[in-house]
Amino acid sequence: MKITEVKTQWVRIPLERPVGFSIKTLKYREYLLVRVRSDEGIEGVGFCLQDTSARPAKAVVDELLAPMLIGEDPRDIAKLWDKMYFQTVRAGRRGNVLVAISAIDIALWDHQAKLAGMPLHKLLGSYRDEVPCYASGGYYYEGKEVYSKLEEEIQGYMDQGYKAVKIKVGRLSAKEEEKRVELTRNLIGPDVKLMIDANQSYLDVNECLELCRRIERYDIMFFEEPLPMDMIEGFNRLSKQTSIPLATGEVGATRWEFQELIRHGALNYLQPDATQCGGVSEFMKISVLAGAQGVTITPHYFWDIHVHLACASREVAFVEKFVGTDVTNFDHIMKNPYQLSSQGTLVAPKIAGLGIEWNEEAIQKYLMEENIVSEQINVAN
Template sequence: MKVTKISATTAVIPLRNVTSFSTRTVSERHYTIVKILTDEGIEGIGFCYCGNAAGSIVTSAVRNLLAKHVIGQDPHNTEFIWDAMYKDALLMGRRGAVVRAISAIDNALWDINAKHAKLPLYQYLGGFYQDVVPAYASGGYYLDGKTPEHLAEECLSYVDMGFKAVKIKVGRVSAIEDAARIEAVRNAIGDEVELFTDANNAWNDATSAIRAIRLWEDYDLGWVEEPTMPDEMEASAAIAARVDVPIATGEIHQTRWDFMDMIDRQAAAIIQPDAGVCGGITEFRRIAAYAAAHSITIAPHWLADLHVHLVAATPNATYVEYFTDTEVLNIMEIFNNRLEVKGHGLALPQTPGIGVEIDEKALSKFSIDSWE
């Protein structure tokens, strides 16, 4: 089997409501979608989030820098292709947009390989979970006029769906105001439901983060996510050492080397690699293995349609992050299918590959550069 064609497009999808978290306000999201076709007629789909502007940079990297390393190759040679792409990116950026492009391509290759084997991706990778994987409901964003009571109602609705873990945003308002939001949620969902918080790089220094997190320690938080900027691993390690709440981070980090540094510094108790960001499934598996060797658990960031398979095939993975609607993670607006909530988690897809089908009609409304 050989790759005969690779194409990519940029989708810019507006949010129905302008949404805020600690340091940013978002009105649209940019995605790169990749298709890879083989001489046996098998098509692989890959995708990644590019940010809220200039997503075409990632698409350009697929087309103009990386595609030549894929055409003519056997898609099973994921290690060889990954190595060739990464080495060619030496002068263009071994992090950032180019690694996101590598991720989308790599994921499409794994989609092909699992389809060729006629297996859902999690079984092709070597399944650990069966039938259902644990998931948490992610939300709790800041909206104009949204009170702690509204936030509590939102989180309770997730529990009513069956989820035993929920996540909310923190860091945009004062630590005392966030304490009121956290308290309202905890009172609504009870003590048996895990409550995670996400600061999205809210604090500029370790001391500020420590003071804020200590205000929240009585609410039995499962983790505080991304307290500082991703390059501030020394600060993250200092925070982790001085608060009782576990620290989680990693959604913006890329490649095994970022995560090795994070783990070696003891900067997080839970790591959150995103296979649409970190270098794809190939690199995600390396990261997971290093984490497992250090007794670190994994709770991947975003893209549940992809990570449902990776959590199911990774013994030290704990949760899939799941959004119950398309208000924030709106890439699902160009997917034909949705994951099924089952029990306290997500039902494992049984179709070969990743299981994502692109709605070409919906994509045509959001694509800014067509397939090329």
């Protein structure tokens, strides 16, 4: 069996209105789609998100990685991961290179599961068929009153049956953020879990501690990205001075970086993103490392892939889920977006592969430039 084609598509989907978190305001989302086709006629699909531009990651696939894959056996996923990673280490072990590798790795696993005729989580060795998820939101909207919009949003999550919610912090003063946290806790009651996310906005541990001390009494499940992920000693200092469990990892790269995060012992939760950390292959390795040290996994974003990985990993406690398309609009290019169950969980698809069906007409609508296809029509058997 041989890989005959690697196709990339770069799409930009405008948001319905600008939406902000602690360090920036977004007006659109960009996604890179990767399709890997074999001479068996099977197409595996992968993808990733870029908040700025997906062009660099697309160039990495088109110019560096796709030529390595043509003619290779798509079932040799571990071999191909090593080939892509170690032959591009001078180009970058993080960022766009690893994002591109991640998208391809996801596509190869989708191909593998389709070839096997089973859902991806079953192929990986299923631990369960559904996983709890939390409603991710609490962003800052331009021209909207900070507290009334948040109140309306949180009440909507409660009406839909969510058992856990996460809101943004870090853009306003500590006093104002405390008011938002208090409002949320009062709305959800004592039994619904509450997380907060600063998107690495605090560069000073003492400034972050001011917020922590104000909100510790609101029973925070975890504080996500209070500091830049590279500030490991900062996490150590913060963890010794607050009772709020700490989390990070959405921009983390590979098992080796996560191993260092675990080794320092400051984190209760790790948040790898399969579209950023190295794909399905690396995510599963990171889960094993975390499980060996009693660290909980709560994946970042893209429940479309993480529902499978969570169902195959005992270490995953929750999957992140966005409601509607105000903040993330990947659903606009899917025929079958995933829906929350009545129990506040996501149920893994029962069809082969990831279970993703693209809306090809929508993709063409948002396509940024001419498709590039790396292919080999006559591949020797």
